[in-house]
Every structure is written in C-alpha cells, then in structure tokens.
Amino acid sequence: MAVMTYREALNLALREEMRRDPRVFVIGEEVGLYEGAYKVTQGLLKEFGPQRVVDTPIAESGFTGVGIGAAMVGLRPVVEMMTFNFALLALDQIVNSAAKMYYMSGGQYNVPIVIRGPGGPAHQLAAQHSQSMESYFYHVPGLKVVRPSTPMDAKGLLKSAIRDDNPVIFIESETLYAVKGEVPEDPDFLIPLGQAIVRREGTDVTVVAYMGMMYRAMEAAEELAREGISVELVDPRTLRPMDVDTIIASVRKTHRAVVVEAGAGFAGMGSEISAFIQEQAFDDLDAPVERVTGANAPMPYARNLERAKTPSKERIMEAIRRVCYAGSV
Amino acid sequence: MAVMTYREALNLALREEMRRDPRVFVIGEEVGLYEGAYKVTQGLLKEFGPQRVVDTPIAESGFTGVGIGAAMVGLRPVVEMMTFNFALLALDQIVNSAAKMYYMSGGQYNVPIVIRGPGGPAHQLAAQHSQSMESYFYHVPGLKVVRPSTPMDAKGLLKSAIRDDNPVIFIESETLYAVKGEVPEDPDFLIPLGQAIVRREGTDVTVVAYMGMMYRAMEAAEELAREGISVELVDPRTLRPMDVDTIIASVRKTHRAVVVEAGAGFAGMGSEISAFIQEQAFDDLDAPVERVTGANAPMPYARNLERAKTPSKERIMEAIRRVCYAGSV
Amino acid sequence: MAQKTEARKAPAPAAVDADLARRLLYDMMLIRRFEEKAAEAYALGKIGGFLHLYIGEEAVAVGASSVLRRDDYAISAYREHGHCLAKGSDPKAAMAELFGRRDGLSRGKGGSMHLFDRRVNFLGGHAIVGAHLPIAAGVGFAIRYEGGDQVCVCYFGDGAVPQGEFHEAMNLSALWKLPVIWICENNRYAMGTAVERALSQTEIWKFGQTYGIPSEAVDGMDVLAVREAVGRAVARARTDKTPTLLEARTYRFRGHSMRDPAGAVYRTREEVEREKQRDPILLFRERALTAGWLTAADVRGIEKDVSDRIDEAVAFADGSPEPPVEWLMTDVYKEG
C-alpha cells in the first residue's frame, strides 16, 4: 500500500495498463505535451511517446469516433474528455455507435473503449462547466458507467475498465483529484466493475452516495453517531451495472434508506435506486426512501448560490433523521 | 369537434400558430418541398412560403443552433428532428445552450423554441432508429418535455409548446401518426403543459403510461375489468414538469400502482414516477410500485425479437394482477 | 486487431482482360439482382423497416472494391448492400439479414441498415448520417498504429457533407495522415434535398483541397474510371498513408427508400430517365462487348449465374429460422 492522490492513482493505472498491453493508448485534448488539463496524464508522453499519447484538436465527436473505430479493429483506446461537459458533443458516437455496435453486428464487433475525465460539480465553473453528467449514460444498454470515489477505487476500477471488452464511461471529479488515500501498488490489483462497497457499517439507516456526496454523507454519519443514529453508508462505485444486491441487503438490515445525489433530483440516479429499493425491499421498509439531491436548476456562478445548489451535510442529516423517526413512533 | 389523425392534428396546430404569430417558423430536414419525412408539415410550404418553412441540410447541431439563436432575438422556431434519434447530435445545443441561456444570462435571454419529431420504438428500424429518447431530456432543468398520446393532446399541447417562452422538447411517435380521434377545431383550444389526464377511472390500481404504452395499458385494463379488477389509467402527457399531484391523488385512492414504459427500464421515466409515488404515498401503498418496461437492450431488427423488446399486454396484466393480489391476502 | 500482413500487391488497375471484365460485370449484376429481389421481398412483407436500394450506383462499390484486398477495410452508411457484397460477403447471409433471420450476417439483429461481416472486414452498416466517418478515421488510425499496410475505404453520401463530422474526419485524417479513402457517392440528392440546396460548395471534391489532401471527382457510372481513381488512392495510402477524397458522381434510380418509391417530388421523371441512360451495367456491358473482352454468350452466362445465385440467396433467407427469442438479451455486453 502507498498513499497517493486520486490523480496519481489514475495516472498509475494508465501507466500500468499501457505497459501491460501495447494496444492501450490515450487520446484527447492536451493529454500529451500539456500533460492533461488536470495533469492526470502527467509523464505519459515521455514514457510512451506520441503514438500512444495522442493530442487532438477540439473535435469531441471526431476523436471519440476515432477511438470507436480503433477499438472495433482491436485497439483499446482510453479517450480523455477534458471535462465530461464536452461529452455531449460526442454523445451520438457513444450511444448510437459504441454502445450498440456489438449488438447491431450480432456479436461481431465489440468496442473496448474507456471514455474518462472529470464530471460533476466543480468550483464556480457555472452552468456549462459544472454539472452531473452520468444521467446521459447510465440509462443506455451497452454502456457501463463508473464513478470512483477514492484513490483506491480510481486505480482498481480504471484498470478493470481498460481491460473490459465493452465501452466504459468513467467519470472522475475535479474536486477529488487532490484527495489522498491508500492504494495497492500491485499491478494486478483490480476492482471488478459492478461491485458496491459498504463504506461504513451501521444498523439504523442505509445511505447510498458516491463521489463528493459520499464524503459529505460520511461526515453526516459521524455526526449522527453522536446522536445515537447508526448509519450504514453504501457507495455503488459502478452505476451500470448497479450492484442492487449489496444495497438491498443493507436495507433489509436497516429498514430505512436515504439516497444522496449531487445532480438535479428529477429523474436522476437516486430515482432508480429509490425505485428498486421499494420494489425489492418493500416489506422491509419502515419509512419511505428519501432522496437528497441537487436543486433542479442549472449551476449558478455566484459562490453562495453554488453552495445552495448541492446537498449540504445539514440537509443530509435532516433527511436521515426524518426516515429514522418516521414509522418508529 | 372534428375527427382527424394525430398527424393532421399536429399539422393543424402548426398552421394555426403560424397564422396567429408571424414570428413562428418551421425549420428542419425535408419539412418544405418534401412536406416532411412523415408528412407532418404537409402543405405548410405552400401556405407560408420558404422563408417560414425552411429546409435544411443534414446538420442537426447546426440548424438547432440556428433555432436557438433566432429564438434569443425574438423569433419562435419550431425545429423538426426528422426523428429524435438524431437529436443526440444536437444535444449539446439543447442542454448547454437552449436549456441554460435564460439562467446563465440572469433572465435576459429566454429561448422560446420547440424541438419536435417522432421518437420511441418504430417498426423494425433497429437499434439506431428505434429507441426511447425522452431520457436524454427530462432530467434537464430548463427544458420542458411533452409526450402526447392522442390527436387532441397532440394539437392542444403543441400549441401550448409553441406559445411557451421556454425550450420545449415535443416527442411524437411514428406509430401514432395514423391514429384517429376527436380534435377541437377552435384555434384557441390549448392544453396546458404539466397536466396529466385520467384516461380511465378505476378503484383497484393506478396504472401510469403514455404514448403507445397507454393504449396497450388500456387494452389490459379493459380485459382485467372482466376479471373484476378496476384499473385507473393516468397519462402524464408532460414528463417535465410532471403532474405529480394527479398521480398521487390516484394512488391515494387505489393504494396500488404500476408504471409502464416502452424504453429500457434502468433509470427510465418509470424510475422517477415509482420513486415519487413511494415517497409521497408510502403509507397509502398496499404493494410495491411495479415497473413494466422495455428490455435493457438495444432494439433488435428481427420482428420476433422486436416484439419481445417492449412490454406486451400480457406482461402489463401480470404486473397489475401481482400488485392487486399482493398484500391483499 | 488490424492484421499486419505481408504486403501483397493490389492488382494494378491498368489493362482490362476478359477475367477482370467478367468480374466487374458479374459483381455489378449481382448487386443489381440482389436489390431487385430485395425490393420484391419487401413488397411481400418479408423485409421490414427501411430498405435503401443501391440500384444505379453499382459501379462505385464494384470499381472501388476491385482494387482492395480482403484484409482492407470498408465501411458505409445505410445504403450499404452493394458495398458489403462487393467486399465479398455471401449474398445468402446478406439476404438472410434483410429477412431478419438467424443465419443473417448480423444474426438478424441489424437488418438492412446494419450489415457487418468480420470475415471480409466489412465494418457496417451505419444509419446516423456522418457518424461513420470518424469511425473510419479510427480504423485508419489503428492501421497506422499497428504498422499495417491496409487501407480503409469509407463510402458516404452527399448528404453527409454538411454534417460536422465530415469536417472533423477530413481534418483528422489529413492532420494525422491516415490511410483512409473517402468516397463520397454524390447521387445529387439527400432524400428530397438536392445538393445545391444543402451545400454552398457543390463541387464536393474541392473540400478535400482545403485540408490539403488529394481530391478529385470521378464518373461514378464508369466502373473502370472508379477503379482507376481508387487504385491511385489506394497506392498512395499503402505507401505513405495519404488519405484521398473522391467524389463519385452517380445517381440513384429508385426512390430514397422503399417508402419513397417514386422519388418524384424533388426530381423530374425526365431527369430520372436521362440518368438511366448512364446505367453503369449497360455502359460497361456495351464496352466489354465492343472491346471484345466478353462475348454475348459470356454475358448471358453471367446473367444466368447471377440470377441463380440470388435465387439461392432468397431461398436460403426464406428457409432460415427466426432468431431464438433469448437472443434479445445476448450481445448487449461482451463477457470478458
């Protein structure tokens, strides 16, 4: 185990997989000479050269399509979206080409591509540069969607994504790149896609959260522990395929659930999680599944408005208290 | 009241609004000379001329952007997507420009644009041309999303959409264009956005469904009536803003709910509806809210596989029976 | 993976002999016959969805494919039956795919717009106009990455030119020197939209000049002219990875799809009749007879072989069962 930042963990995962498999290459804006807008690809050009670390013009659908074509004939591209906000320009390629190729071709052409980069709320980047992007992907059959919350997950899941034979959408966060944590150096360390993890064991209520919201929910849990409320915190890590079993098992134990989400709440990830919990654990539930989500508005620039846009620790705590006291009286 | 097809109702709505307001114009591929790939714009070029019925090259993001720019400075464009499958190419314009302009500009520039065309499963058009597209839009703050099931709704809602000061995504269906129904000829007949309608009154279970699934659910309801199960069928009509109250009121009455959806089930519209029902009517529910949805796979071409992809009347009936008998023994 | 192969020479497009003439005529007639029979099957309801016929444009696919190796790649849009057959696919499996049967090229899941055939490196079958151009650039990227000497031929219509992805793909292939041969099949219409109503620059080949790549217009009704132009482009691509933009001037004799049978709203009957005089099959057959490459008997023989082979394909498709319903959920994800 070594302690490193989330950014370094991603960088290490890329290096290890590029060393392991000559078919793996990195392509995107500023990934080479500039070493990445967020320095995730630092040093890769130096080690692997311009053929495998490819700087592109600003043409998201063009270079994503290049990745898809290269993947169809046997390469394993890792396409960097400088930020996932720009992935909408490539969404047709991702949804209509990458996600469907294997199916449309009757199993002849799979597309082993990883599309990665930061997404989600950032700091005062306003409406077009600060938004939760996973909702455009997790509904799509043929795609896998990963949201890694910790340095260890970032490494273990990115390596699995690169080795996966399907298109994987891997959404990091600008706000987590500097987070430090323990990371196994073993180049064979992998975390399988589709496995949630229990971040904190508890008995009174299950809270489901990922990325920045996972950390905020953890703070809420620690604080509520002092009030005598025992929170079990589950981080799905992969949104598609979703590890339904781990979440349901936890709810069967706690009988209560709160889903926290940074993005706009209407028809978000929390909606699906809430829906399958009540479907599969209906008789175990002592209270409705509550959702604590971002406001249904674009992201404002002003600092105070931005703060109000995403769920605060206080709002998470209130929701947890509500579901814990509901039904118990 | 006149009896006309869904297609004619849309055509009439366009005509009336273009006569009423000179700022309204229609733009898209084949809308003029060819009178629309699905003939929704039949006769418009003849009546309004090439300045107001604008044929475009194949450049979805280009002509959608043209609509947005024109709307910012005071026109009221109706952009036709030949089919909504192609809207992914314009999604960045729709999400990052149209939906956010009013907010980013602090209320200076609203974007009164309607983007309309057929979407959803069609007949043997396979993965890229036969898919439910609403999921890319209803999560987005700043957009309104309409899915009109009947000729009357098609007319009344399209007229409201054109008069609305915000971007409205209006998704029709190739499979409904030939459906006939009564339509008020009164040019001032409008159906407000955001109002669901109870298509059938019942007492035992609430079924929520729209578009083709609404008709299929209606058949299921009629058949179950003979078994003594009384189904109340609610059609949301507008997905964003969603008329939560009408759905909740129905569930409080029936204590049971089934949500039917043509698209892939994971994180679909049904997830949100199921989530808010259990949130707001938890204590009224005698059974979990069930979802009957399309398979989580791309759309296959083969007739038999295509049939298996979307919910059948039988699957809807089974789900209704399950929720009705669950909890009642 | 883009196979590295010992650099077999592609046939030089020089002299025409009986053998070559037979092959070219046979392939064009095979495609024509395939399409005619597909139209019949569509009318009988054996084929569903959209059906876009290639009739009138056969010289482009056949001329181009005649200078390709089996390990070269080809990719196209939704009017791709001809490109797929010309690349070497079995008409039986192609027809079965149109019928939506289990023995179809794409196991019945793709249909007319999504023919794929790994056996001959045919990469589909794409129905979003413009979307397969960046994918073709990616195939060229992979060839260069692997150090192979194959090429990728990308067929697309005039309707794809106004689309942003055309520009992005041209620039990337020129900037990175990717061995892609861009063949724009300019049949003068995108559905009902004539080129001059879609493009401020109707000489499509000229776009290539801006990106600094070799570009030319070629008579798409003359199979030998296409063969020569593509031959030159392939040579450039194999040796120094230069991409090329070819504008093949052709014409579709039928409507846009079977749902637009007349195709007469946007073009006159006279125009269509005039263009039919340029029928690439009639033209080449005449030429082959006058040049003495083929005899009338040869031609009759080819006609017979072709029609037998397509009858066999239809019978095969008809006899092939529907895919098992479990296949709805297979091929969604590839298991590691």
Place this chain on the structure above:
Amino acid sequence: MAQKTEARKAPAPAAVDADLARRLLYDMMLIRRFEEKAAEAYALGKIGGFLHLYIGEEAVAVGASSVLRRDDYAISAYREHGHCLAKGSDPKAAMAELFGRRDGLSRGKGGSMHLFDRRVNFLGGHAIVGAHLPIAAGVGFAIRYEGGDQVCVCYFGDGAVPQGEFHEAMNLSALWKLPVIWICENNRYAMGTAVERALSQTEIWKFGQTYGIPSEAVDGMDVLAVREAVGRAVARARTDKTPTLLEARTYRFRGHSMRDPAGAVYRTREEVEREKQRDPILLFRERALTAGWLTAADVRGIEKDVSDRIDEAVAFADGSPEPPVEWLMTDVYKEG
C-alpha cells in the same frame, strides 16, 4: 426581436481623426486595465472559477466594434470581457459579474465566461468551444427574417475551427446568405495546442473560400487594419447579407487562463517576448502620436480616465451584495 431600425450609416472606416483615435485608444486601454484589475481580484480570491484574459488581443474587439451600431449583435466564447466592453457594456456591471454579485450583468449567475448584456445586444459569453457559431448563424437568420439591416459579429478562437459546428455554421451562413461576420481570433494556440497541431490547413481564412464567402487574414494587432476589414465586411452584410470570414492574427500575452499563468509549456519565453513587441496598444499609441492625432497630454488624460473608471468598477463590484439565495431557483423557466 431583431429590431428593424432606420438604416443609420455606420461610420465609414476611412479617415482617422483625433476623435476616432481617442476612442480606439481609450477602448483598448479600458479593456487592458479591466483585465489587469480582474487578474488582481482573482489573485485575491474575489473572482472564482476560470478567468481567461484578453490581454494582447484588444485591437480585434475594438477595431471590429468601432464599425458596429448599438443595435448590431455580437457574440463570443469565454474570453469575452473585451468583446463585451467594446460593444458598450458598463465596466461596473461586467466587473460585478466576475465577482458574482447581484448587480452583475448576468445577476451573478453567469460569471466570467457568461457575460450577457441585452442593453447593447451582446449575446454572451459561451463556454462550449464551437457551440456559439450556429447560434450566431441563427441571429443572422433572424435579422434576414425580420428584414432588418443589422449584422451579427461572431468572435471565436482558432481552437473552434476543427470543431464540426464551425463547418456547419460556415455552410449555413453561406448557403442562406446570413449577415454574420465570422471573426476568428487566431492567437496561434488553443490552450497548449498550436494551430499546426490542430489543423491540416493553418491558413484559417482559406476555409471560407471553399464555402464561397469573402475571406481574408488581417493583422489582429493593428486596430485600424481590423477596423477597415470589418468595415468592408459590415458594408457587404448590411447591403446584401453576405457573410465574411476574417482571420485576425493576434496573440495572447497571458496564459490560457489564470490556472495556466505561465503558458510556457507549449511556447517559449522568447516567442512571448517577441509578440509583446506587437502590443496593439503601444503600436497604436505610437502611431497616434507620430500622426499627430493625439498629443502626449491626450494620452496621459486617457490613461487617467481609464484607470479611474476601472477603479470605480472594482469598487462597485466590491460593494455589490451577493445575490439573494432565492435566486438559485429563479430564471430556470420564464413564466408566460
């Protein structure tokens, strides 16, 4: 609605007099000063997010705007402070927006990348590279639709050229004859990517030729050269709606944003120093003095006015309160 207005003549870009010289120098210095103060405020944490400075490129916005009417439209990307001020926006409200305050142009909701000002027809402030080009075409479409004689100036960077929307917007504006003046600010880099690493055709103005629209390159460091070129383009656009593509050759003296202060990974210090010799403000000041348009005293006066005005803007921004928290949920939808 694109206002119809009695065709007031735009000032002919011909002779330069003291008045014009003062205006041009004043506007360039105002922008420069605004940016310098914004950089200070950013360092103090009063401005958050991204901050992209226009320093070095002032001649483009000022030269172009000097031939525009207030009812003409301008639209830009995220490096738009200069374009917004040159169009006539109040530095106080612009600075307040950068500070995220309630008196900001966009009520504090947009920030540095999303300045909008309906008072002067400034249409933003767009942060998705390439996306505002089709929007500009739409503004041109509306002007034509309404029969107005305004023009729309669209500023964009060299980095937007490889983007598909550049191609789509060029084609649509040329095909439909839309009164849009496309001004590509070629400062030779898109973040760290030099033009020659992004485009196979680095003479950006040449793209316009393919679409058949008047196109030229102009020295973006020479405010009078820009004024003349844009003046010609505006005249064409007002009279017969012809679009124009101008490539203004300029240079950004600072990093891409405040997060890339040096901007030295991808370019040499020597290059930056050399380019600073072309500082558009120094060049024009010299010229104005030698030509006798302005005296040294005039220049000192302008310097003083400008710095007072910007100090006032900063003070105003500082004094403006944060937006009320309820504003989080306002302006999401416009109530009919």
